[in-house]
Amino acid sequence: MYRLLLRLLSLGVVWIAVARGEDGYRLWLRYDPVTDEAKRREYAAAITEIVLPTTAPTRAERGAMRPAFAARDELLAGIRDLILLVANRDIGLLYGAFALLREIQLHRSLTNMNLVSAPRIQRRVLNHWDNLNRIAERGYAGQSLWEWFQLPDYVNPRYRDYARACASIGINGAVLNNVNADALILTAPYLQKVSALAGVFRPYGVRVYLSARFSAPVEIGGLKTADPLDPAVAKWWQDKAAEIYRVIPDFGGFLVKANSEGQPGPQSYGRTHADGANLIADALAPYGGIVMWRAFVYDDGVPDDRAKQAYNEFQPLDGKFHSNVIVQIKNGPIDFMPREPFHPLFGAMPHTPLALEVQITQEYLGASTQLAYLGPLFKECMDADTFRNGPGTTVAKIVDGSQDLHGISAIAGVANIGTDRNWCGHPLAAANWYVYGRLAWDHTLGADAIAEEWVRQTFANDPRVVKPVTAMLLASREAVVDYSMPRGLHHIMAEGHHYGPGPWVDGARRADWNSVYYHRADAIGLGFDRTSKGSNALAQYAPEVARRWSDLATCPDELLLWFHHVPWDYRMRSGATLWDELGRHYQSGVDAVRSWEKTWDVLADLIDEERFYHVQALLRRQERDAREWRDACLQYFQTFSHLSLPAGVEAPEHPLDYYRAHTLHFVPGSSSIK
Ligand code: BDP
Numbered sequence: 001m002y003r004l005l006l007r008l009l010s011l012g013v014v015w016i017a018v019a020r021g022e023d024g025y026r027l028w029l030r031y032d033p034v035t036d037e038a039k040r041r042e043y044a045a046a047i048t049e050i051v052l053p054t055t056a057p058t059r060a061e062r063g064a065m066r067p068a069f070a071a072r073d074e075l076l077a078g079i080r081d082l083i084l085l086v087a088n089r090d091i092g093l094l095y096g097a098f099a100l101l102r103e104i105q106l107h108r109s110l111t112n113m114n115l116v117s118a119p120r121i122q123r124r125v126l127n128h129w130d131n132l133n134r135i136a137e138r139g140y141a142g143q144s145l146w147e148w149f150q151l152p153d154y155v156n157p158r159y160r161d162y163a164r165a166c167a168s169i170g171i172n173g174a175v176l177n178n179v180n181a182d183a184l185i186l187t188a189p190y191l192q193k194v195s196a197l198a199g200v201f202r203p204y205g206v207r208v209y210l211s212a213r214f215s216a217p218v219e220i221g222g223l224k225t226a227d228p229l230d231p232a233v234a235k236w237w238q239d240k241a242a243e244i245y246r247v248i249p250d251f252g253g254f255l256v257k258a259n260s261e262g263q264p265g266p267q268s269y270g271r272t273h274a275d276g277a278n279l280i281a282d283a284l285a286p287y288g289g290i291v292m293w294r295a296f297v298y299d300d301g302v303p304d305d306r307a308k309q310a311y312n313e314f315q316p317l318d319g320k321f322h323s324n325v326i327v328q329i330k331n332g333p334i335d336f337m338p339r340e341p342f343h344p345l346f347g348a349m350p351h352t353p354l355a356l357e358v359q360i361t362q363e364y365l366g367a368s369t370q371l372a373y374l375g376p377l378f379k380e381c382m383d384a385d386t387f388r389n390g391p392g393t394t395v396a397k398i399v400d401g402s403q404d405l406h407g408i409s410a411i412a413g414v415a416n417i418g419t420d421r422n423w424c425g426h427p428l429a430a431a432n433w434y435v436y437g438r439l440a441w442d443h444t445l446g447a448d449a450i451a452e453e454w455v456r457q458t459f460a461n462d463p464r465v466v467k468p469v470t471a472m473l474l475a476s477r478e479a480v481v482d483y484s485m486p487r488g489l490h491h492i493m494a495e496g497h498h499y500g501p502g503p504w505v506d507g508a509r510r511a512d513w514n515s516v517y518y519h520r521a522d523a524i525g526l527g528f529d530r531t532s533k534g535s536n537a538l539a540q541y542a543p544e545v546a547r548r549w550s551d552l553a554t555c556p557d558e559l560l561l562w563f564h565h566v567p568w569d570y571r572m573r574s575g576a577t578l579w580d581e582l583g584r585h586y587q588s589g590v591d592a593v594r595s596w597e598k599t600w601d602v603l604a605d606l607i608d609e610e611r612f613y614h615v616q617a618l619l620r621r622q623e624r625d626a627r628e629w630r631d632a633c634l635q636y637f638q639t640f641s642h643l644s645l646p647a648g649v650e651a652p653e654h655p656l657d658y659y660r661a662h663t664l665h666f667v668p669g670s671s672s673i674k
Pocket of ligand 1: 138180336
């Protein structure tokens with residue numbers, strides 16, 4: 001049986017704790033010396049010896065070892081007190097080692113420890129929206145980590161630290177390039193570069209995947225067509241797969257964005273998404289690779305509610321995908337808004353494995369300039385009940401495969417990582433990378449417990465730090481919703497870069513790129529009617545869900561304006577009118593940020609100077625940004641409601657015209673040159 005006591009050193013897990021400034025580089029893996037004397041003694045007693053695996057597990061033992069790892073404090077043969085780390089695969093030992101290190105960093109007792117754990121979702125993947133020119137689309141933490149020009153000659157040691165951080169929270173896959181893909185990544189020189197990265201990641205159990213451009217056979221293959229039913233096209237993908245697996249034997253597969261926002265796809269040839277996905281999946285099948293085919297589509301030609309379009313295109317294809325295709329669906333039906341209802345496709349494709357895609361990078365939640373801990377957002381979707389097979393058919397159960405027992409399961413998080421020294425830009429934004437990984441491993445964990453874990457490991461175990469910082473994290477997502485898009489409002493941000501308010505946006509080329517399309521403010525009220533009297537998007541949900549959300553009396557307040565066009569004087573559950581309640585939410589979002597500024601200031605002596613100052617400055621900026629959202633949106637909506645600002649809402653700093661004219665330049669994450 002594989003047994004070991006802290007094979008950590010041989011796995012290269014332990015970072016030597018060198019005294020240096022706290023610049024955030026070490027993330028949650030700081031491994032600072034334990035200073036508490038009693039704890040030191042206990043750990044020293046527990047961790048004394050390294051026992052390497054000697055014999056392979058017997059079949060019976062393997063059968064008993066379903067979990068990825070187990071760590072136990074045990075009296076072995078009555079002689080020695082040992083911590084045993086047991087796993088059914090080598091990588092499980094690494095996961096177990098990291099779990100043990102987490103326990104130590106959290107200052108938990110190792111006596112009588114009995115940790116047993118297994119991932120619920122098989123493929124726990126980061127999606128890097130990184131372009132080959134190193135601009136990361138919607139990336140707010142510097143450039144792309146991948147130095148394509150220098151690879152494969154120079155392999156930056158940072159890649160290893162990236163892989164370690166991923167492995168420490170169970171992430172086991174990385175799509176290296178943007179979903180708006182450049183076919184160049186599939187050419188031989190780039191595959192050499194990808195292979196070098198794969199070589200660094202391999203010991204950490206992180207497999208590489210690539211975004212494939214559907215028209216690659218034309219662009220780099222010299223074919224006249226990329227028609228999925230053309231035999232020459234099929235042959236091209238087969239040859240390409242063979243070439244890839246020659247250099248990257250454990251290649252994970254392809255992620256494909258097709259017929260969406262101008263990307264090529266099978267529909268360009270009159271074929272379906274299934275035809276396209278199956279073509280590529282068949283090429284990968286002999287090697288065990290998979291295709292993650294995105295359902296993020298909305299068609300300019302169909303004058304229907306954008307929230308309905310993915311369902312319209314994909315639901316009829318249920319059961320038509322080959323077994324190594326997984327359909328990757330964003331958490332909500334529009335686009336990573338601060339709050340969305342769960343995507344209706346999760347409850348509508350029982351014969352197809354479905355992956356959940358969440359956005360770790362904060363495209364619509366203040367980029368890496370504002371604090372927004374996304375654990376509660378991820379959990380909201382995972383725990384949502386689709387009612388597909390009666391109550392309890394949650395999105396998480398569909399995604400982890402326990403509901404339908406598909407062969408593959410996957411989850412994808414759009415990464416927020418870049419070349420910034422602290423990896424994620426905002427010193428508190430790495431919490432989102434962390435919570436994504438932890439929930440991908442086990443979605444039953446609480447967003448609150450994970451936030452606390454992260455704070456303890458990233459800052460300190462001192463309760464004077466842990467309590468207030470955890471509380472800030474936990475309140476942050478809702479505060480961002482409040483000051484930007486409360487009560488179900490969505491897609492009212494500035495155009496292009498998406499930073500800050502833009503409820504007035506109405507000149508974009510496509511109707512559904514305009515804010516006015518989504519909020520529908522008029523003299524009567526506010527909100528998008530998606531009931532049977534409106535777009536009827538609600539019909540895409542199970543009857544239990546549709547009934548609840550269709551009825552104003554049972555629709556949750558926080559989704560009200562997503563599903564209903566509501567009069568300004570409508571009485572909300574609170575007793576306030578819609579207009580007054582809207583005002584209160586905008587104000588309370590601002591107030592929340594102000595309260596964090598105070599909380600943070602108290603921590604001056606408890607947090608290192610570098611990170612203290614950085615967060616302090618960003619909170620100041622966030623307060624200003626929150627006020628801008630409030631003042632811009634309320635004054636804009638006031639032009640429809642003709643009501644005075646609700647009591648308790650501060651007077652705006654500037655008139656509406658000021659905000660409409662306020663232009664930001666060079667916003668990170670945006671490819672625009674202005
Ligand atoms: C939107 C982003 C855009 C992405 C697109 C996608 O604005 O940059 O390309 O999603 O997910 O949120 O494909």
